[in-house]
Every structure is written in C-alpha cells, then in structure tokens.
Amino acid sequence: MELQRGRSFLHRCAGSGDVVHAGLVVTLLIGVWYAQALEVNTGKVNFIEVMNGSSVLLPCTYASCIGIKNLYFNWQYKDNGTMVKLCEATIPAEGVEPNVKIYHERVEFVGSSKKNNISILLHNVTFEDQGEYICFARNPKEKERNHSAIFTLYVVDELKEVDNTLTVIIVSVLGGVIGLIILIMVVKAVVLAVLSQVQEKNKECLVSSSGNDNTENGLPGTKADSKPTPKA
Numbered sequence: 001m002e003l004q005r006g007r008s009f010l011h012r013c014a015g016s017g018d019v020v021h022a023g024l025v026v027t028l029l030i031g032v033w034y035a036q037a038l039e040v041n042t043g044k045v046n047f048i049e050v051m052n053g054s055s056v057l058l059p060c061t062y063a064s065c066i067g068i069k070n071l072y073f074n075w076q077y078k079d080n081g082t083m084v085k086l087c088e089a090t091i092p093a094e095g096v097e098p099n100v101k102i103y104h105e106r107v108e109f110v111g112s113s114k115k116n117n118i119s120i121l122l123h124n125v126t127f128e129d130q131g132e133y134i135c136f137a138r139n140p141k142e143k144e145r146n147h148s149a150i151f152t153l154y155v156v157d158e159l160k161e162v163d164n165t166l167t168v169i170i171v172s173v174l175g176g177v178i179g180l181i182i183l184i185m186v187v188k189a190v191v192l193a194v195l196s197q198v199q200e201k202n203k204e205c206l207v208s209s210s211g212n213d214n215t216e217n218g219l220p221g222t223k224a225d226s227k228p229t230p231k232a
Contacts, residue, residue: 038064038139040147047152050125058151059119060135073118073137130155
C-alpha cells in the first residue's frame with residue numbers, strides 16, 4: 001500500500017515536470033529502506049591472529065530497525081575457493097534462541113538471540129583453519145535480501161611480541177614536557193607572589209619616608225605647626 005502511494009506520488013511529480021523533486025523523493029525512499037535493512041557486523045577489527053592449538057572467538061552480531069522473523073544465518077569457511085558450511089540455524093523471532101546445527105566438530109555456537117549475537121567459537125585451531133570466515137544472514141521481512149560479513153583468521157606458531165619502545169619514549173617525552181610546564185607555572189606564581197610582596201613593602205617605605213620629610217620641613221599639617229609664634 002505504501003509502495004503504491006509512493007509510486008503515485010512520483011507519477012504526479014513527473015507529470016508536473018518536477019523532476020528534481022521526484023529525484024529527492026526517490027533518494028529519500030532509498031535511504032529509509034537501507035536504514036531499515038538488516039546489518040551484519042564482525043566488529044571494528046575484522047581479523048585476528050592466534051596461536052596454533054588455541055581457541056578463538058569468531059564474532060558476529062546483527063541489527064534491524066524493522067525487527068526479525070525466521071532470521072536465517074550460517075557460518076562458512078572459504079577453503080581454497082570452496083565454501084564449507086560450519087553451522088546454520090533459524091531464529092523464529094526476537095529473543096527466541098535458535099536450534100543450531102553444527103557441521104564441524106571443533107565449532108561451538110556461543111551467541112544468543114537476546115543479544116543479537118550469532119558468534120561461534122573455534123577450538124584447537126590448526127594452520128589449516130587459517131583463512132576467511134563468512135557470517136551470513138537473511139531476514140524474510142526484507143524480501144529475502146542477503147547480508148554477510150567476513151572475518152579473517154591468521155594462525156601462527158607464536159604471537160609476535162609488540163615493541164612498545166617508541167610508545168614509552170613518546171609517553172616519557174610528553175610526561176617530561178608536561179612536568180616542565182607545570183614547574184614553570186609554579187615558579188612563575190612564586191616569583192609573582194614575591195614581587196607583589198616586595199612592591200607592597202616598597203610602597204609602605206615610600207609613604208613612611210614622605211611623612212618623615214614633611215615633619216622635618218615644618219609643612220602644614222605637621223608637628224612643626226605646633227610651635228608657638230614668637231611675641232614681638
């Protein structure tokens with residue numbers, strides 16, 4: 001119904017010659033459609049390096065603004081161009097845990113539909129496990145549109161030791177600079193305080209010296225005025 005209204009509106013715009021307006025409406029409709037689409041995500045970092053023989057989490061989450069119903073998902077491994085299915089399941093509705101079918105003995109499903117999580121755990125990793133893993137999902141509410149995200153696994157004998165020397169040097173230099181700035185500010189504050197006190201004392205000395213000079217010179221308002229005037 002909404003689609004028909006949108007089409008009729010576009011026809012009216014085109015019939016009236018408002019091509020620009022029609023283009024804006026189409027762009028808006030496409031933007032709204034993509035905003036409601038299912039999103040599959042394997043995290044900000046879509047690769048990981050693990051040691052041979054260890055276990056590794058292959059993360060995957062999903063999100064949809066229009067909700068889900070019978071959401072189908074699976075994990076696949078790209079083995080020399082051939083896609084090998086590791087597991088699959090259908091989530092009937094939001095918050096309903098799926099019955100996951102596992103096709104690989106070292107794969108464990110650790111996700112939860114309550115958290116929109118469809119991650120898996122791969123145990124006892126071998127060098128043959130290195131490669132691309134695809135998290136696939138399809139939401140029937142979006143007319144069976146397919147969505148996927150790739151996570152790359154690297155397997156090594158031992159993890160590389162990260163050299164933090166440069167980081168330590170940078171942090172040390174920054175710390176020294178900040179410390180120097182603070183020291184300069186403290187010294188400046190102390191010097192200004194001392195100068196202020198010296199200026200105050202100098203002002204007091206000037207006022208006192210001026211009063212003494214006036215007294216000795218017999219200026220009006222001083223003690224010299226109190227002497228009696230000699231009689232003729």
